[in-house]
Amino acid sequence: MSNLPGKRIVLGVSGGIAAYKAVELASRLVQARAHVDVVMTEAAREFVAPLTFQTITKHPVHGPVFEGWSEQARGHVSLAEEADALVVAPATANTIAKLALGLADDMLSVTHLAATPRGIPFVVAPAMEPHMFQHVATQSHLATLRSRGAQIVGPAHGRLASGAVGLGRMSPPEEIVAALDLALGAAGALSGRRIVVSAGGTQEALDPVRVLTNRSSGKMGYAIAQASLHAGADVTLISTPTGLPVPFGAKLVPVVSALDLLSAVEQHVSGADALIMAAAVADYRPATTADHKIKKHDGPMTVELVRNPDILATVATPGTLRVGFAAETQDIERNARDKLQRKNLDMIVANDARLAMGSDDNAVTIYFRDGRLLEVPTAHKDVVATRIVEAIAELLEPRG
Ligand SMILES: Cc1cc2nc3c(=O)[nH]c(=O)nc-3n(C[C@H](O)[C@H](O)[C@H](O)COP(=O)(O)O)c2cc1C
Incomplete structure (x- = not known):
């Protein structure tokens, strides 16, 4: 059976055209009976309205570190403390770089810094133009994240919104859900078998x-x-x-x-x-x-x-x-x-x-x-x- 029911998943959405696919990803996670907290970067809000995620997840969408902050209404690290897993999809070149460098200037990057030391599953689904993905900077940031335990899913090969064809499409939401499910079960009864x-x-x-x-x-x-x-x-x-x-x-x-x-x-x-x-x-x-x-x-x-x-x-x-x-x-x-x-x-x-x-x-x-x-x-x-x-x-x- 799936490991997702009852799990608290933080879904980080950054500002790429594939942000619309994160809506389906959120929906699939909710259908799998996970509790989904969406954190959007400022750029992501240019592509999809927070209301869309809020409606699907039935929970407020987070963004800037200071927005609506109060101790009761979840302080800047409370999302991270409660998370069972962090998924960043789509992960832009910019967000990947920020996470690899350990920057903390918005709720997504703060949550990453506060949550990942707890060893929770961390899944990253890059999506960008092929030359941005292949850039040595992006590759080295991804290698850094991988070395810290992140699971990088995709990107897939295919046609991108720009018309270019190559490696850069965000992996299909069902694949990201499957990868997350596996990561959540990594310490399960057959771990190491x-x-x-x-x-x-x-x-x-x-x-x-x-x-x-x-x-x-x-x-x-x-x-x-x-x-x-x-x-x-x-x-x-x-x-x-x-x-x-x-x-x-x-x-x-x-x-x-x-x-x-x-x-x-x-x-x-x-x-x-x-x-x-x-x-x-x-x-x-x-x-x-x-x-x-x-x-x-x-x-x-x-x-x-x-x-x-x-x-x-x-x-x-x-x-x-x-x-x-x-x-x-x-x-x-x-x-x-x-x-x-x-x-x-x-x-x-x-x-x-x-x-x-x-x-x-x-x-x-x-x-x-x-x-x-x-x-x-x-x-x-x-x-x-x-x-x-x-x-x-x-x-x-x-x-x-
Ligand atoms: C129309 C449009 C599409 C974009 N698509 C992508 C993309 O797929 N991947 C990416 O890494 N950046 C993309 N960008 C650039 C990012 O939006 C930009 O780097 C931004 O600073 C990312 O911010 P964030 O990582 O905080 O979300 C796009 C920009 C525009 C205007």
Whole structure:
């Protein structure tokens, strides 16, 4: 689940044309149930009226250090003292320079100086003309901020308001929200852990245009990758083509077939704290893959299938927690417990394949090696994924 609900976010908006996108950013943060305090520079007010932010956040917008100052109505450092995170978006070249130098002549720069020594997440989203961004001064100021723990998001490549094309567009608000969410979870239950998750249904080629596959959507594996990221893990997501957006911060390893998946797991599992095999791996693949499209002919056609390797049985994972999935349509508990033992897993997540595959919701039972079980009733896969990740974090805890 997101780390944003209930968090107090200071959103610093400086004076670039991308200030209008900060409105959407504020809106997304509010929708994520964060409390958002907006601080605008004087230049930012030339681009967007404070009333817009005030209406969206339902809180007064701050600006000059002395404006409406009183001890009760939040002194110059009270915003900083209460903040759980500081985001500056868009960050102009001027504001980036000011923050790097430690100037403190408006509420945004004062809040930065007063808040960041507390070690709160600090996200900076630069937006400016490409030559301003590439200038050695801007680059050195960004390096300074990075060295102090700031997370620099973007800028993105594309067309700028001036008509120039290059590196300088503010990153999309959803990316900034995702980066902030990750930063807020950095000290979470999986902090410092490396998690490898497989997701999606494998595709076994018959010929260049046809595959044998299954109904797995990849949603459960992607939700587990996202929940692991939110809990502070370093996540490698080995995925078949799913069309799902890759969770921000995950390292994607694209695969197609079961054999691809096997070699990707072999390559990435070394040193991982947990391997979570949420992918639906084909048990069989065509014995041969035709070089050209197979032509139809009269009468039935027979395809010979051969066994795919059992990935969890094949890959050596010393010191890695092993989590399997059992998608069954009958005798779910018996099949799951059997697989748990046979594959020497630490835990197995069992679900009814007919309900789980493709759906946004899922209900699962988690069986543990020591005989315990945990029922997770029907809920959105994001919620189920969080429960699974919590269970993994608990199992990892005693391993140090
Ligand atoms: C139309 C217009 C667009 C601008 N866009 C940007 C921009 O995208 N990025 C930037 O760094 N500066 C931009 N500037 C320049 C800043 O507004 C200027 O450097 C200002 O002093 C920034 O103040 P601030 O950092 O306190 O907000 C723009 C100026 C104008 C007039």
